Amino acid sequence: MEFFKRRKQIVENLDRLGYIKYPAVKRAMLKVKREYFVSQETRFSSYIDMPLPIPGGVTISAPHMHAVFLSALKLKPGDKVLEIGSGSGILLAYIKEIVGERGKVIGIEYLPETYEFAKDNLKKAGYDKKVHLILGDGSNGLPEEAPFDKIISSASCKEVPKSWTDQLKAGGILVTPMGPSDGYQELIYIEKINSGRLIKKKLGGVVFVELKGKYGWK
Numbered sequence: 001m002e003f004f005k006r007r008k009q010i011v012e013n014l015d016r017l018g019y020i021k022y023p024a025v026k027r028a029m030l031k032v033k034r035e036y037f038v039s040q041e042t043r044f045s046s047y048i049d050m051p052l053p054i055p056g057g058v059t060i061s062a063p064h065m066h067a068v069f070l071s072a073l074k075l076k077p078g079d080k081v082l083e084i085g086s087g088s089g090i091l092l093a094y095i096k097e098i099v100g101e102r103g104k105v106i107g108i109e110y111l112p113e114t115y116e117f118a119k120d121n122l123k124k125a126g127y128d129k130k131v132h133l134i135l136g137d138g139s140n141g142l143p144e145e146a147p148f149d150k151i152i153s154s155a156s157c158k159e160v161p162k163s164w165t166d167q168l169k170a171g172g173i174l175v176t177p178m179g180p181s182d183g184y185q186e187l188i189y190i191e192k193i194n195s196g197r198l199i200k201k202k203l204g205g206v207v208f209v210e211l212k213g214k215y216g217w218k
Helices: 002-017 023-031 040-045 063-073 090-099 112-125 162-166
Strands: 052-054 058-060 080-084 104-109 132-135 148-153 168-178 185-192 198-206
Touching (some): 002 063, 023 063, 023 090, 063 168, 063 185, 090 104, 090 112, 112 132, 162 168
Parallel strands (some): 080 104, 080 148
Antiparallel strands (some): 052 058, 168 185, 185 198
């Protein structure tokens, strides 16, 4: 009950501050239990609005950052979504809540230790049969499952791989941080219009780990 109260309090606060743009995002963030996606040592800090360390030398993002990502994606029921760098696994759970039974949610995690952590978290939270999590290199997207309505990267690229935008459907949206971990990073929104042209917008400064893999940072 204590975790529910904390979850409700932070989600209401994020909504009031304007981080949450759609009712479906709010419902998902109220339902998914963040305390299942953090390390045992930081469980009682689950609903503090800050990133927390998880296995693999990476972090689970602050709740406000998840609200920004989820709102920027403009998710709809039935969407097919790919997340690159799934980390704790929590965004996969949030996204599944929004896209519903008809939607398909796939995550790729590069680090074995983090992958195992996410797999355990999704099982504890009841999403292991609802989403697909793959251990592998997401820097080339997932061509065998393309095209996607939405693609999200939770790792910062130096330039957006062409394979990611190629794997977007017309009308699809891609959201990714861009920039080095030791420099300025920007959250980038890309929409692929029906002609195939890409519309890009900057959504503000962020801090994320660098993308690993063949098309990641060397």
